[in-house]
Amino acid sequence: MIKSKDALKIILNNSKPLGTEAIALTAALGRVLAENIYSDVNIPPFNRSAMDGFAINFKDKSKIFTVIEDIPAGKVPEKTISSGKCARIMTGAMLPQGADKVVMVENTKQISHNKMQIVKAEKKSNVSLQGEDVKKGELILKKGTKIRAQEAAMLASVGKPTVKVLRQPKVAIISTGSELAEPSQTPKPGQIRNSNSSMLLVQLKRLGIEGIYLGIAKDNFTATKQLVSKGLAQADILILSGGVSVGDYDFVREVLEACGVKILFNKVAIKPGKPTVFGKYGDKTVFGLPGNPVSVLIIFDLFVVPAIDKIVGRITKSKLTSLRLLKNFQRRNANREQYFPIQITKSGARPLKFHGSAHMQALTQADGIMHIAKGIKNLKKGTLVNVRPI
Amino acid sequence: MIKSKDALKIILNNSKPLGTEAIALTAALGRVLAENIYSDVNIPPFNRSAMDGFAINFKDKSKIFTVIEDIPAGKVPEKTISSGKCARIMTGAMLPQGADKVVMVENTKQISHNKMQIVKAEKKSNVSLQGEDVKKGELILKKGTKIRAQEAAMLASVGKPTVKVLRQPKVAIISTGSELAEPSQTPKPGQIRNSNSSMLLVQLKRLGIEGIYLGIAKDNFTATKQLVSKGLAQADILILSGGVSVGDYDFVREVLEACGVKILFNKVAIKPGKPTVFGKYGDKTVFGLPGNPVSVLIIFDLFVVPAIDKIVGRITKSKLTSLRLLKNFQRRNANREQYFPIQITKSGARPLKFHGSAHMQALTQADGIMHIAKGIKNLKKGTLVNVRPI
Numbered sequence: 199m200i201k202s203k204d205a206l207k208i209i210l211n212n213s214k215p216l217g218t219e220a221i222a223l224t225a226a227l228g229r230v231l232a233e234n235i236y237s238d239v240n241i242p243p244f245n246r247s248a249m250d251g252f253a254i255n256f257k258d259k260s261k262i263f264t265v266i267e268d269i270p271a272g273k274v275p276e277k278t279i280s281s282g283k284c285a286r287i288m289t290g291a292m293l294p295q296g297a298d299k300v301v302m303v304e305n306t307k308q309i310s311h312n313k314m315q316i317v318k319a320e321k322k323s324n325v326s327l328q329g330e331d332v333k334k335g336e337l338i339l340k341k342g343t344k345i346r347a348q349e350a351a352m353l354a355s356v357g358k359p360t361v362k363v364l365r366q367p368k369v370a371i372i373s374t375g376s377e378l379a380e381p382s383q384t385p386k387p388g389q390i391r392n393s394n395s396s397m398l399l400v401q402l403k404r405l406g407i408e409g410i411y412l413g414i415a416k417d418n419f420t421a422t423k424q425l426v427s428k429g430l431a432q433a434d435i436l437i438l439s440g441g442v443s444v445g446d447y448d449f450v451r452e453v454l455e456a457c458g459v460k461i462l463f464n465k466v467a468i469k470p471g472k473p474t475v476f477g478k479y480g481d482k483t484v485f486g487l488p489g490n491p492v493s494v495l496i497i498f499d500l501f502v503v504p505a506i507d508k509i510v511g512r513i514t515k516s517k518l519t520s521l522r523l524l525k526n527f528q529r530r531n532a533n534r535e536q537y538f539p540i541q542i543t544k545s546g547a548r549p550l551k552f553h554g555s556a557h558m559q560a561l562t563q564a565d566g567i568m569h570i571a572k573g574i575k576n577l578k579k580g581t582l583v584n585v586r587p588i
Numbered sequence: 589m590i591k592s593k594d595a596l597k598i599i600l601n602n603s604k605p606l607g608t609e610a611i612a613l614t615a616a617l618g619r620v621l622a623e624n625i626y627s628d629v630n631i632p633p634f635n636r637s638a639m640d641g642f643a644i645n646f647k648d649k650s651k652i653f654t655v656i657e658d659i660p661a662g663k664v665p666e667k668t669i670s671s672g673k674c675a676r677i678m679t680g681a682m683l684p685q686g687a688d689k690v691v692m693v694e695n696t697k698q699i700s701h702n703k704m705q706i707v708k709a710e711k712k713s714n715v716s717l718q719g720e721d722v723k724k725g726e727l728i729l730k731k732g733t734k735i736r737a738q739e740a741a742m743l744a745s746v747g748k749p750t751v752k753v754l755r756q757p758k759v760a761i762i763s764t765g766s767e768l769a770e771p772s773q774t775p776k777p778g779q780i781r782n783s784n785s786s787m788l789l790v791q792l793k794r795l796g797i798e799g800i801y802l803g804i805a806k807d808n809f810t811a812t813k814q815l816v817s818k819g820l821a822q823a824d825i826l827i828l829s830g831g832v833s834v835g836d837y838d839f840v841r842e843v844l845e846a847c848g849v850k851i852l853f854n855k856v857a858i859k860p861g862k863p864t865v866f867g868k869y870g871d872k873t874v875f876g877l878p879g880n881p882v883s884v885l886i887i888f889d890l891f892v893v894p895a896i897d898k899i900v901g902r903i904t905k906s907k908l909t910s911l912r913l914l915k916n917f918q919r920r921n922a923n924r925e926q927y928f929p930i931q932i933t934k935s936g937a938r939p940l941k942f943h944g945s946a947h948m949q950a951l952t953q954a955d956g957i958m959h960i961a962k963g964i965k966n967l968k969k970g971t972l973v974n975v976r977p978i
Contacts (some may be wrong), residue, residue, distance in 0.1 A: 222769065223786050224786055224789040224790060224793070224801075225793070227790045227793045227794055239775065239780075241779075241780075241949070242780070242946065243775060243779070244778070245781055248944065248946075270647035271765055271766060271778075271807070272767030272778050272807070273766075273778055273779045274769070286959075288877070290765065292777075292778045323649060326943070326944070326946060330943060331943055331947045331948075331950075332949050344788075346790075347790045347791045347888075348787070348885060348951035348952050348954070349947055349952055350783075350786050350787050350790040350977070351783040351786065351787040351948045351951075352949060352952055353771070353786070354781055354783035354785075354786035354787065355780070355781050355783045355881075355948065357771055357772070357774070357781060358771065359771040359772045359774075359786075375662065376661060376663075377660075377661035377662030379661070379746040380749070381613065381743075381745075381747055381749040382747070383628065383747075384748045385633060387634075387664045387682075388634070388661075388664045388682045389633070389662060390629075390631075390632070390633055390679075391629075391744055391746075391747060392681075394723050394738075394741070394747045395738050396741065396743070396744035397738070397741040397744065399614040399740075400613075400614060400617050400736075400737045403617045404737070409847055411614075417660060417662070419634070477795075489679070491741045492746075495737055495741070497737060498737075501706060535680075535946075553716070553721055554638070554716070556631075556632065556716060556721065556747065558721075558741045558742055559721050559722050559728060559896060560721075561629065561738035561741075562729060562738050562739050562742055588736075588738070
């Protein structure tokens with residue numbers, strides 16, 4: 199039985215980028231650039247008016263100007279501005295030759311069809327200079343940058359309707375257990391519905407991944423081996439739930455070994471989640487999660503999310519916050535570190551009524567899980583505890 | 589010119605749920621239940637073994653037991669347990685008649701083919717009682733609950749492979765401006781690439797919405813009116829960017845009015861984002877955002893996100909955090925409240941070098957935007973400022 203931090207180390211050592219793919223920019227939220235991005239344009243591309251108004255020369259001290267041209271955004275000016283001359287110009291439009299200042303329309307008065315008078319002097323030029331934000335050829339986004347809305351805008355600006363990003367893993371899901379019925383079925387006596395697969399698909403979706411659901415493997419070697427082989431063939435990461443503890447009918451580990459998976463650990467000193475199995479199959483990895491849904495929820499968050507983040511190049515930010523415990527907490531057995539569901543309130547963390555790792559209903563009331571270190575049996579009200587949002 | 593909090597009030601008053609839709613549970617992340625969910629089963633559905641071991645009667649003081657049945661998970665036991673008798677039982681399996689305790693396999697010894705001896709006494713029953721987590725008929729998730737992974741698990745458990753949720757709005761996007769080229773095109777002289785549409789599609793994606801992109805409207809009345817009419821016909825929310833300031837060539841407002849849109853405000857005392865227009869068209873709403881991308885980024889976050897959250901029933905959580913300013917900040921004009929891009933470090937908020945609302949490259953360095961109230965020109969290093977992550 200290894201510590202959870204050692205388990206995570208093994209998982210991360212065996213989770214590596216899977217190469218790159220080109221995807222539509224508009225589908226790239228949360229993905230990580232696999233190339234440096236250089237600008238093919240100056241931004242602004244030309245000296246640009248930042249206001250609606252009249253383009254003049256800064257040094258021109260005239261009070262009355264003749265309007266010689268209209269310049270809407272997108273038009274290339276045809277005339278050159280000289281003393282006493284101006285062009286009517288719109289926000290975003292290109293400044294004409296000879297002009298280096300825009301007088302805001304609010305500070306002018308039209309005195310005849312083509313005559314304008316300045317009624318209030320301005321010190322600002324109201325011009326954005328060519329290349330002042332980005333120079334042509336400049337490195338604007340480094341390889342490894344995660345794409346948010348602002349990066350998407352920059353990528354569009356420099357002509358990248360498709361972007362090269364680290365490839366997402368294909369993730370296949372199998373639920374094991376002869377006692378399982380699908381959510382659409384009415385359970386027969388002795389059966390319960392399979393909730394782990396739907397939950398895992400939703401957890402993957404949060405990471406932007408459409409999981410591949412392979413179905414329920416009944417508790418027999420051949421059926422389970424068949425599904426596992428299919429998963430190993432189709433996916434980069436195979437996630438099983440159930441069938442990983444010590445009983446006669448729990449043989450996921452044996453099936454994995456029979457399929458050529460090398461088991462790297464098969465027990466972790468953590469509660470819930472002790473019977474978690476992790477193995478590798480070439481460059482692929484296999485997570486054998488416990489059968490109880492709360493264990494699956496938490497172990498996915500602790501172990502699978504960092505693995506996927508590493509594969510796609512994202513930096514997993516620590517989500518821990520420190521909160522004050524709102525009532526005394528005790529546990530019978532302190533031989534493993536533990537995560538326990540809590541509610542987050544303004545004043546701190548309130549432990550929930552929780553029957554154990556099958557009790558998912560308690561988690562629907564939870565905002566987080568608090569960490570209890572190995573060896574700690576009692577936590578007094580007021581103690582600062584580490585909480586992960588969930 | 590109205591205050592931003594009044595603008596938001598008007599927006600929220602005109603943003604209402606659009607009815608419900610049934611969607612696949614596995615696609616329901618972040619969606620909000622439009623029905624109360626009652627359980628059609630007890631959870632656990634029967635008295636269930638929490639361990640692999642041997643089912644006996646709690647009162648039976650025998651040391652040696654005869655194994656009369658094997659009960660894997662999913663099987664309905666056939667025999668009744670009486671004194672000196674036990675059944676081999678697996679985690680998750682149904683307890684047989686007469687049994688109310690499971691002795692863990694680790695605490696027993698097999699002494700012959702069908703004889704088991706208890707080697708270590710246990711006080712715990714290792715049994716989860718029928719209905720101890722959820723009773724059949726119980727309300728488990730209330731209308732209005734946002735679906736996370738744990739709610740998905742519960743919905744699967746009670747037989748909801750599809751769920752009734754508040755409908756998402758259809759959102760159409762138009763960029764206006766004759767100076768715009770698409771990201772796939774090389775801009776001609778006087779042109780810049782359209783970055784707002786890609787950015788808005790990514791911002792919508794973050795809310796789980798696939799936006800409908802209608803293209804670029806050139807700066808002429810007929811072309812713009814045609815696209816706006818199309819947007820109003822197809823979508824619940826129409827978002828335009830550009831064409832909303834005061835110049836001769838900026839006529840988005842006139843086009844909207846010609847299409848029958850009732851303008852509810854057309855200027856907000858906020859920087860960036862002053863020329864933001866908001867209107868309604870029956871139950872539909874229209875946002876006319878400024879043309880500059882930084883304004884679009886920020887105004888979408890301040891105004892469009894809360895509108896969509898309200899429509900789909902989500903509670904918008906305040907994302908403000910209070911951070912210490914790491915250097916002096918000053919601005920020339922304090923007549924509007926302002927948001928300014930900053931970097932978040934361990935010690936606080938560092939204002940970025942920022943040329944104004946066209947300077948998106950600065951935002952790729954930003955983790956947040958800090959709020960500066962109207963009337964405040966100078967903020968001293970060390971001041972606590974309100975920051976929104978971005």
